Amino acid sequence: MAARNTARKRAFQILFEADQRGVDVLTVLADWVRHSRTDTRQPPVSEYTMELVEGYERYAARIDELISQYAVGWTLDRMPVVDRNILRLGTYELVWVDGTPDAVVLDEAVQLAKEFSTDDSPAFVNGLLGRFKDLKPSLRRDA
Numbered sequence: 519m520a521a522r523n524t525a526r527k528r529a530f531q532i533l534f535e536a537d538q539r540g541v542d543v544l545t546v547l548a549d550w551v552r553h554s555r556t557d558t559r560q561p562p563v564s565e566y567t568m569e570l571v572e573g574y575e576r577y578a579a580r581i582d583e584l585i586s587q588y589a590v591g592w593t594l595d596r597m598p599v600v601d602r603n604i605l606r607l608g609t610y611e612l613v614w615v616d617g618t619p620d621a622v623v624l625d626e627a628v629q630l631a632k633e634f635s636t637d638d639s640p641a642f643v644n645g646l647l648g649r650f651k652d653l654k655p656s657l658r659r660d661a
Contacts, residue, residue, distance in 0.1 A: 528564070528567045529566075530604060532550060532567070544572070547568065569615075588649055605627070607627070611623045613654055614658065624644060624648065628643055628644050
């Protein structure tokens, strides 16, 4: 499972970079793929990383709508950039990716928050994604 962990981390980094630069996630993904093919110092971009980024992009508007709707006390633009992108990735994988247990998605998102964000972020990420897990059938149906 270490490969999936790495894939999620890279997908998060791509979403974060796109958000920071104000460019499309697919543009950043293409840059990462090109760099990995032309510079041996760059790690390859796995198929699962590409699936996660492309999948997020497909549902980006709906994912941001869900996060905005359920993040009590936070607007999307005031949310820490790291948390926002961990939630985007986690929401996509939780709601639209079959085959990964919900508990794994939540745990991986919390680990990303522990590694890259504030002390309060793991609980925030866990709480919001936990809510999406409970609402998953209706969220998927409404998409």
